Amino acid sequence: xxxxxxxxxxxxxxxxxxxxxxxxxxxxxxxxxxxxxxxxxxxxxxxxxxxxxxxxxxxxxxxxxxxxxxxxxxxxxxxxxxxxxxxxxxxxxxxxxxxxxxxxxxxxxxxxxxxxxxxxxxxxxxxxxxxxxxxxxxxxxxxxxxxxxxxxxxxxxxxxxxxxxxxxxxxxxxxxxxxxxxxxxxxxxxxxxxxxxxxxxxxxxxxxxxxxxxxxxxxxxxxxxxxxxxxxxxxxxxxxxxxxxxxxxxxxxxxxxxxxxxxxxxxxxxxxxxxxxxxxxxxxxxxxxxxxxxxxxxxxxxxxxxxxxxxxxxxxxxxxxxxxxxxxxxxxxxxxxxxxxxxxxxxx
Amino acid sequence: xxxxxxxxxxxxxxxxxxxxxxxxxxxxxxxxxxxxxxxxxxxxxxxxxxxxxxxxxxxxxxxxxxxxxxxxxxxxxxxxxxxxxxxxxxxxxxxxxxxxxxxxxxxxxxxxxxxxxxxxxxxxxxxxxxxxxxxxxxxxxxxxxxxxxxxxxxxxxxxxxxxxxxxxxxxxxxxxxxxxxxxxxxxxxxxxxxxxxxxxxxxxxxxxxxxxxxxxxxxxxxxxxxxxxxxxxxxxxxxxxxxxxxxxxxxxxxxxxxxxxxxxxxxxxxxxxxxxxxxxxxxxxxxxxxxxxxxxxxxxxxxxxxxxxxxxxxxxxxxxxxxxxxxxxxxxxxxxxxxxxxxxxxxxxxxxxxxxxxxxxxxxxxxx
Numbered sequence: 169x170x171x172x173x174x175x176x177x178x179x180x181x182x183x184x185x186x187x188x189x190x191x192x193x194x195x196x197x198x199x200x201x202x203x204x205x206x207x208x209x210x211x212x213x214x215x216x217x218x219x220x221x222x223x224x225x226x227x228x229x230x231x232x233x234x235x236x237x238x239x240x241x242x243x244x245x246x247x248x249x250x251x252x253x254x255x256x257x258x259x260x261x262x263x264x265x266x267x268x269x270x271x272x273x274x275x276x277x278x279x280x281x282x283x284x285x286x287x288x289x290x291x292x293x294x295x296x297x298x299x300x301x302x303x304x305x306x307x308x309x310x311x312x313x314x315x316x317x318x319x320x321x322x323x324x325x326x327x328x329x330x331x332x333x334x335x336x337x338x339x340x341x342x343x344x345x346x347x348x349x350x351x352x353x354x355x356x357x358x359x360x361x362x363x364x365x366x367x368x369x370x371x372x373x374x375x376x377x378x379x380x381x382x383x384x385x386x387x388x389x390x391x392x393x394x395x396x397x398x399x400x401x402x403x404x405x406x407x408x409x410x411x412x413x414x415x416x417x418x419x420x421x422x423x424x425x426x427x428x429x430x431x432x433x434x435x436x437x438x439x440x441x442x443x444x445x446x447x448x449x450x451x452x453x454x455x456x457x458x459x460x461x462x463x464x465x466x467x468x469x470x471x472x473x474x475x476x477x478x479x480x481x482x483x484x485x486x487x488x489x490x491x492x493x494x495x496x497x498x499x500x501x502x503x504x505x506x507x508x509x510x511x512x513x514x515x516x
Numbered sequence: 517x518x519x520x521x522x523x524x525x526x527x528x529x530x531x532x533x534x535x536x537x538x539x540x541x542x543x544x545x546x547x548x549x550x551x552x553x554x555x556x557x558x559x560x561x562x563x564x565x566x567x568x569x570x571x572x573x574x575x576x577x578x579x580x581x582x583x584x585x586x587x588x589x590x591x592x593x594x595x596x597x598x599x600x601x602x603x604x605x606x607x608x609x610x611x612x613x614x615x616x617x618x619x620x621x622x623x624x625x626x627x628x629x630x631x632x633x634x635x636x637x638x639x640x641x642x643x644x645x646x647x648x649x650x651x652x653x654x655x656x657x658x659x660x661x662x663x664x665x666x667x668x669x670x671x672x673x674x675x676x677x678x679x680x681x682x683x684x685x686x687x688x689x690x691x692x693x694x695x696x697x698x699x700x701x702x703x704x705x706x707x708x709x710x711x712x713x714x715x716x717x718x719x720x721x722x723x724x725x726x727x728x729x730x731x732x733x734x735x736x737x738x739x740x741x742x743x744x745x746x747x748x749x750x751x752x753x754x755x756x757x758x759x760x761x762x763x764x765x766x767x768x769x770x771x772x773x774x775x776x777x778x779x780x781x782x783x784x785x786x787x788x789x790x791x792x793x794x795x796x797x798x799x800x801x802x803x804x805x806x807x808x809x810x811x812x813x814x815x816x817x818x819x820x821x822x823x824x825x826x827x828x829x830x831x832x833x834x835x836x837x838x839x840x841x842x843x844x845x846x847x848x849x850x851x852x853x854x855x856x857x858x859x860x861x862x863x864x865x866x867x868x869x870x871x872x873x874x875x876x877x878x879x880x881x882x883x884x
């Protein structure tokens with residue numbers, strides 16, 4: 169009995185167990201400090217839907233051995249460009265959201281392709297380079313947002329008449345356009361954005377199916393055993409590039425889904441740190457630097473977003489202080505740190 | 517394999533690509549910005565005295581093969597905690613600085629030791645691990661300074677504490693210590709104040725580093741950095757040596773942050789340390805250092821080139837685009853871009869070296 173528990177802890181890793189227990193504690197404690205459970209569950213679900221696709225964007229790159237995708241901002245930028253263009257063209261409703269995605273796709277493919285070629289030349293150092301490629305692309309886009317020729321009065325600074333604002337509301341364009349499809353409410357506090365969930369699970373299904381195809385299997389082999397893949401005539405670099413492109417496209421879709429739930433497009437430094445919550449979520453769900461599944465994405469996003477939703481309200485009521493920011497930093501980075509120190513690479 | 521002259525030249529350009537690029541950008545931007553050379557010189561002198569100690573703290577982990585120490589932020593945190601205590605006790609002048617350094621030393625040693633242990637568990641990906649560790653410790657720092665200071669740790673000075681009764685305010689005033697080291701030995705040349713004492717300290721640190729490299733420990737670190745397995749079989753205790761390299765770097769970073777903040781005069785309690793790592797690392801890379809090789813010259817050339825760009829880019833951006841904001845964002849881009857570029861070039865070179873070695877091996881084995 170004790171051995172089974174020991175094995176379970178060994179397999180799952182103690183940080184994950186601590187995080188899960190912490191979340192259970194938060195939900196148990198909630199009613200005692202007058203935090204409404206239905207509202208909390210609803211918030212968790214909404215945030216799950218908002219962030220799910222961006223977490224899913226981690227999977228292809230981890231599978232092909234490119235490591236954690238700290239370069240997610242690249243995909244996010246493609247998504248932002250699509251979203252901003254759709255607002256510029258006054259596209260409303262579902263047409264607007266899917267239009268944004270359609271316009272973001274070719275950009276994400278181009279970005280992902282270049283990013284993939286770069287990562288192929290720096291095998292073994294992908295994560296650090298990805299982080300800084302992400303950072304610098306966000307910074308150069310800050311310049312671009314100022315000088316790109318967008319001129320919709322809904323988006324540019326009022327007094328100058330040029331340069332995009334830091335946050336742009338999509339409320340009158342396509343807020344909740346996907347989320348409101350077949351959405352329903354229970355009582356006053358519980359809202360379920362069915363459409364977002366359908367979209368998320370369609371994406372998951374597509375990736376799961378893809379991983380079962382010949383190309384998908386080859387991709388996973390490149391990640392787990394590159395020598396074996398090479399011996400079987402798989403073009404390693406092509407598989408890696410393909411995985412980066414898929415990750416980047418998913419990142420672009422992810423941010424658009426996020427915006428349609430959130431109601432705002434955040435430009436400039438907005439996407440700067442967005443890779444970190446997504447990386448932390450997939451790791452909390454049980455992924456490692458070398459292995460990730462759809463299940464890891466689902467479990468991880470629920471756990472991580474659950475904690476983010478519950479800590480401000482519950483902890484705040486218990487100790488009368490808002491510690492949620494500190495807890496978020498420690499939990500997410502602690503989890504990434506744990507994963508990075510698990511496997512020592514064989515280069516000694 | 518024989519190298520021709522053109523190959524030699526090509527090699528020189530590839531090796532010094534980053535400094536040359538920066539030199540060109542600065543050379544183009546200085547006339548655009550319209551600053552006088554005297555002004556630039558004065559500004560650079562201040563920035564050199566501010567940043568040199570911090571950037572020098574990066575050298576020893578590079579020697580030990582641990583790459584760019586993104587964990588130097590931990591040292592900066594230790595220095596800031598020292599400052600909080602000194603500000604609490606209202607100690608001013610150089611005594612205050614000295615006391616802050618004394619308080620920060622054990623904290624920096626502890627943090628460095630912890631960082632070293634973590635990095636030993638992540639051999640081969642030290643940089644990304646140290647980078648995340650800095651974020652993680654930032655959370656811990658906030659927990660301590662924002663919640664425990666004033667409640668668990670006694671802070672009596674009410675000017676420091678938030679109105680709710682615990683936690684340190686966003687801005688810690690260091691007016692009493694401002695420039696106290698810079699002005700310790702007063703010296704003005706042509707109307708420009710020279711922070712002589714600061715430069716003497718920086719000079720002493722340079723001497724220390726030169727001396728340290730020649731000691732047994734320094735040689736051990738170099739051997740560890742070149743090849744861990746070979747160093748181990750030569751009887752060097754590699755893992756403790758690596759931890760020691762990080763501890764030294766962290767302590768130096770703590771002192772560096774103290775010197776940096778005394779020239780600034782105020783401390784953003786929760787932000788001052790965050791950018792330290794990025795700017796120091798960008799500076800040393802601009803100076804031509806790589807992930808595995810860095811010299812004192814790289815440090816000084818780097819600070820001068822990097823900060824030159826920092827000073828001129830907002831005004832140059834205004835002239836070019838009619839908007840200072842463009843230049844502002846552009847220099848943010850440069851700070852991150854140069855790190856990305858340097859990391860890519862290094863990894864690229866390593867991979868092509870490996871490929872070349874493999875090709876050569878194949879040639880010799882087919883010849884026999």
